[in-house]
Amino acid sequence: MKQFLLTLPWNIIGCFKGRKIFWHFAAIILTWLLVTSGFDWFYFRLTRSPELRSWMFPAVIIGQLLPMTLPLLLLLIGGLFRCAIATRTGWAIGQAALAGLAVSSAYKAITGRPHPPRGAALDMSHFFRFGFMRGGIFWGWPSSHATVAFAMAVTVFILFPERKWLRLAAIFYACYIGIGVSMTIHWFSDFASGAIIGMVIGTTVGRSFAATDGNV
Numbered sequence: 639m640k641q642f643l644l645t646l647p648w649n650i651i652g653c654f655k656g657r658k659i660f661w662h663f664a665a666i667i668l669t670w671l672l673v674t675s676g677f678d679w680f681y682f683r684l685t686r687s688p689e690l691r692s693w694m695f696p697a698v699i700i701g702q703l704l705p706m707t708l709p710l711l712l713l714l715i716g717g718l719f720r721c722a723i724a725t726r727t728g729w730a731i732g733q734a735a736l737a738g739l740a741v742s743s744a745y746k747a748i749t750g751r752p753h754p755p756r757g758a759a760l761d762m763s764h765f766f767r768f769g770f771m772r773g774g775i776f777w778g779w780p781s782s783h784a785t786v787a788f789a790m791a792v793t794v795f796i797l798f799p800e801r802k803w804l805r806l807a808a809i810f811y812a813c814y815i816g817i818g819v820s821m822t823i824h825w826f827s828d829f830a831s832g833a834i835i836g837m838v839i840g841t842t843v844g845r846s847f848a849a850t851d852g853n854v
Contacts, residue, residue: 642729645846650737652842657776661838665831672827678763681826682750682754689822697818701783705735726828728848730797738789738837739782746778747771753823784832787815792840820831
C-alpha cells in the first residue's frame with residue numbers, strides 16, 4: 639500500500655512527461671480527424687442496432703465493476719495466501735484504474751462532450767462544451783471505460799512478460815470494453831482516444847511496479 643500511495647501522484651505526472659505527452663496530442667488530433675471527417679457519425683449510424691447493443695452493452699457494466707472488484711479480490715487473495723504476485727498485481731492494476739479515471743475525468747471536465755443519444759436524427763458528433771465543468775466529469779471525451787480498461791490491460795501486459803495467455807486475455811478485455819462502449823454510450827473517437835491515453839497510463843504504472851521486483 640505504501641508504494642501505491644507514494645507512486646500514484648508521480649505516475650500520474652509521469653503520464654505527461656517526455657515523449658508521452660505527444661501521445662496525448664495524438665489522441666486529440668485523432669479525435670479531430672474522426673469528428674471532422676464524419677467518421678464518428680458514420681460509425682454511430684452503422685453500429686446502433688438492438689442486436690449489437692445486446693451484445694455490447696454488458697461492456698458498460700463490466701467496465702464499471704471490474705476495475706473496482708478485481709484489485710480488491712487480488713489483494714484479498716494475496717493477503718490470505720501470502721502471494722506476493724497477487725498483491726503486487728492488485729496494487730498495480732488498482733493504481734492504473736485510479737490514474738485512468740483521474741486523467742480521463744480531468745479531460746472530461748474541460749471538454750464536456752455529450753454522449754450520443756439513442757435514435758438521434760441530427761449529427762451531434764461534433765458537439766463539445768469546452769470550458770470548465772460545463773459537462774461534468776462523467777460525460778464526455780475521452781471514454782473513462784476505455785481509458786481505465788487499457789490502462790489495466792497494459793499494466794498486466796508489462797508485469798507478466800512470460801504469460802502470453804494472460805496478456806492476450808488482458809488485451810481482449812480492454813478491446814471488448816472499448817469497442818462495447820463505442821457502440822453504446824460513446825462515440826468512436828472517445829474510445830480511440832481513451833485507448834491511447836490508457837496505454838500511456840498503463841505503460842507508466844506497469845513499468846513503475848515492474849521495477850520494484852514485487853516489493854509492495
